[in-house]
Amino acid sequence: MCKAITPGIDYSLYLVTGRELLPEGITYIESLKQAIEGGVTVVQVREKKADTGEFLQIARESKELCDQHNIPLIVNDRIDIALAIRATGVHLGQTDMPVAVARSLLPPDTIIGVSCNTPEQVEKAVQDGADYVGLGAVYGTQTKDVSGKIIGPRKVGLRLEKLDGTNVKSVVIGGIKTSNVLRTLHVSVSTSGRTVDGVAVVSDIVASKTPRESARTLASLVKAFKLASSAPALARPFSRQLSDSLLHDAAALLDVVRKHSPLIHQITNTVVTNQSANATLALGASPIMATSPYEMEDLQKATGALLINFGTITDKEGMLQAGKFANLNKKPVVFDPVGVGATAYRRSTASELLNTWQASIIKGNAAEIGALADSVEVQAKGVDSGGSFKDPAAVIRQLARKERCVVVLSGVVDYITNGEDVVALHNGHPLLGQITGSGCMLGTAVATFAAAERLRTLESEGKGADEEGKLVSGDMLVAAVGGVLALTVASELAAAREDVKGSGTFLPALIDELGKLTPEVIASRAKAEVFSP
Numbered sequence: 001m002c003k004a005i006t007p008g009i010d011y012s013l014y015l016v017t018g019r020e021l022l023p024e025g026i027t028y029i030e031s032l033k034q035a036i037e038g039g040v041t042v043v044q045v046r047e048k049k050a051d052t053g054e055f056l057q058i059a060r061e062s063k064e065l066c067d068q069h070n071i072p073l074i075v076n077d078r079i080d081i082a083l084a085i086r087a088t089g090v091h092l093g094q095t096d097m098p099v100a101v102a103r104s105l106l107p108p109d110t111i112i113g114v115s116c117n118t119p120e121q122v123e124k125a126v127q128d129g130a131d132y133v134g135l136g137a138v139y140g141t142q143t144k145d146v147s148g149k150i151i152g153p154r155k156v157g158l159r160l161e162k163l164d165g166t167n168v169k170s171v172v173i174g175g176i177k178t179s180n181v182l183r184t185l186h187v188s189v190s191t192s193g194r195t196v197d198g199v200a201v202v203s204d205i206v207a208s209k210t211p212r213e214s215a216r217t218l219a220s221l222v223k224a225f226k227l228a229s230s231a232p233a234l235a236r237p238f239s240r241q242l243s244d245s246l247l248h249d250a251a252a253l254l255d256v257v258r259k260h261s262p263l264i265h266q267i268t269n270t271v272v273t274n275q276s277a278n279a280t281l282a283l284g285a286s287p288i289m290a291t292s293p294y295e296m297e298d299l300q301k302a303t304g305a306l307l308i309n310f311g312t313i314t315d316k317e318g319m320l321q322a323g324k325f326a327n328l329n330k331k332p333v334v335f336d337p338v339g340v341g342a343t344a345y346r347r348s349t350a351s352e353l354l355n356t357w358q359a360s361i362i363k364g365n366a367a368e369i370g371a372l373a374d375s376v377e378v379q380a381k382g383v384d385s386g387g388s389f390k391d392p393a394a395v396i397r398q399l400a401r402k403e404r405c406v407v408v409l410s411g412v413v414d415y416i417t418n419g420e421d422v423v424a425l426h427n428g429h430p431l432l433g434q435i436t437g438s439g440c441m442l443g444t445a446v447a448t449f450a451a452a453e454r455l456r457t458l459e460s461e462g463k464g465a466d467e468e469g470k471l472v473s474g475d476m477l478v479a480a481v482g483g484v485l486a487l488t489v490a491s492e493l494a495a496a497r498e499d500v501k502g503s504g505t506f507l508p509a510l511i512d513e514l515g516k517l518t519p520e521v522i523a524s525r526a527k528a529e530v531f532s533p
Ligand SMILES: Cc1ncc(COP(=O)(O)OP(=O)(O)O)c(N)n1
Pocket: 014, 016, 044, 046, 048, 076, 077, 091, 092, 093, 094, 096, 113, 114, 115, 116, 133, 134, 135, 136, 144, 171, 173, 200
């Protein structure tokens, strides 16, 4: 449909009003004024209970205030009110007036936004000529009944894909707040790399006693995210020489581990807890194996990184809380979805965990990675993997893009990707496959190196201007390469020892060799191949 060119609205922080949520002691207009002063970039007047006269009055007052601050005003549902106050736009739901009818009634340059819950609704909104779409509900919320309509942050990208090749803008809505806005923006990306233009918020601003500060915090996080994501991507075009520098950087992290001895918080399975804690100590870090949800808020302030391994899922609430607070404190989160393909409960738990927090690195064997990537090529045998992929690089790249994190595929050859470059590591000894928990120790080593990489970045580069907009500092590809090399190189050294006669003597020797490793030994023994897309 042919329509006027969209004037440049800044959708970064889109306030949807909600008078019923105002705290005692603050008027609607005062709250709106403070929100605008705090950095709201567009306002929608949403009145679900007011009669026409009252709605008109509120809309008029809102328009006057918005005009004073040069902020566009959108009216929810009501074309007549939008016309009466000469609003910048209207926002229409799926059961409201069709876009074409609204457009025929409104001045030609009026902005029309449409609520979309499904990808098909986005497709239709585009065809109908919407200027922007409100995608939601992303999370549950008390502000509106969204039962049966919660998308989850990891599914926003599927809706954004429908905007490819168009100039239609998008905001996410539903349960967005200061504590989840960075994670929501980070994961709301289509496979083509399209991100949302802004976040729409009701309660986190309107129900606040200090709406100016609430809006300021949200606005600053959205701005910081945009700054961080517009920074040039990893400036490490791969060549043989650069792969050497990657290996060197990865190996050097061992010295950072030994210097800082970061606390590595591990919620892991009962089979391997002790051995993973010993591996952490041997590398030079400090293990803490706490599982209670009640201590996660405090703990994540002190940790260097978090490992969540759900081999025996007895403490799901602890896993949910730990990851949430690790994200809030910008600590790396390594997820080891042990046996995820084996049961429906594991699959739904993995989904719940990944919807609640952002993993920095996902590590799994072929069956686990296959299950998360929705591939049926490799099947699980209990928690073990029953084979390998024809094109492992393609599978992990796709998963890394979908989950917006680094992915480690463990096996005879270990593959690691950030969604673009893939590193294949050919280190390791077959005895690793003959002891229980070697995969879990790999997760421990990766988490330890992730903590070191974060510390190295903060130490060497300080808090860069774009740091506020990132979920975690540092290059998690380098961290994952370092962690995998540490364990696999140590396994080769352990297996070569004369006192190692089989898997029984191999495990203590492995712990010893982890303790004796040096960055030089890791770098000199690393056998790596790097593939760029
Ligand atoms: C920006 C934005 N997105 C979605 C909505 C929801 O609109 P709708 O589906 O029409 O539901 P109500 O808001 O009318 O209850 C919105 N208002 N704004």
